[in-house]
Amino acid sequence: MLRAFLAVELGDDLKRQVVLVQEDLRRRLGGEAPKAVRIAWVQASSIHLTVKFLGDIDESLVEPMHRAVGVAIQEHRPVFIPLERIGTFPHPREPRVLWVGPQGRWEESEEAQRLAALHRRVEDGCASLGCAMAMDGRPFSPHLTLARVKEGAREVGRLLAASGVMDRPLFVGTLAVKSIALIKSDLKPAGPVYTKLWQVGVGGG
Secondary structure (H helix, E strand, O other): OEEEEEEEEOOHHHHHHHHHHHHHHHHHHHOOOOOOOEEEEOOHHHOEEEEEEEEEEOHHHHHHHHHHHHHHHOOOOOEEEEEOEEEEEOOOOOOOEEEEEOOHHHHHOHHHHHHHHHHHHHHHHHHOOOOOOOOOOOOOOOOEEEEEEEEOHHHHHHHHHHHOOOOOOOOOEEEEEOEEEEEEEEEEOOEEEEEEEEEEEHHHO
16 A cells, blocks of 8 residues: 555746745744744645545556546646735634635636646546545645644734735746646655656646
C-alpha cells in the first residue's frame, strides 16, 4: 500500500512568488503571535494544488490510474487560475488553513466551470478503479495551502484581521493546470516527503 494524491505542480517562478507571499504572511503573524499559537508552515517544495486525495491505495493501481486519468483529461484544455487573494478555511475568525487562491468572482467564470468539469472527470476516473474517497458534494475549490493552524485559531483570526492582509490587493501569478501528477506521500517526523510517480498532460499533451 502507498499513501498518494493527485496534484498540479507549480513551476519554479510561480513557486518563488507564492513563497514570498507565505514569508510575508509568516512575518505578519509571527511577530505578535502569543505562545499559545502554533502554525505549521508548508515547505516550499511541498506547495501544490491538490486535485484529489486518495489515501492509502494498492500499488497495483498506479498504472491503471495513470491510464484512467489520462483518458479522463485528454479532451480538456488547460485551465488558468489567477492567484489573487489570501483566504482561510473554515472561517477567517477561526482559521485552520491559510491559503492563496482566486477571487470569489473567478469561481463564477467560464474558466472555473471548465476546471470543475475537469475535476469531475478525474473523480469519475478514480471511481472506476474503486477510489471514490472523500467526495462530500462540495464544489472543487482551487487553493494552495500555505499553513495549517494547529493551536490558537481564534488568535490567528484576530491577527489576520488586524494586519489587513486579507483585504489588500494581491496578484501572485497564474497557476496553469496543464498536467496532473500522482504523488506518493511518505510521512516522516520532519514532515511528508513527496515523490512523483507519473504525470499526464491535459489535452493529451
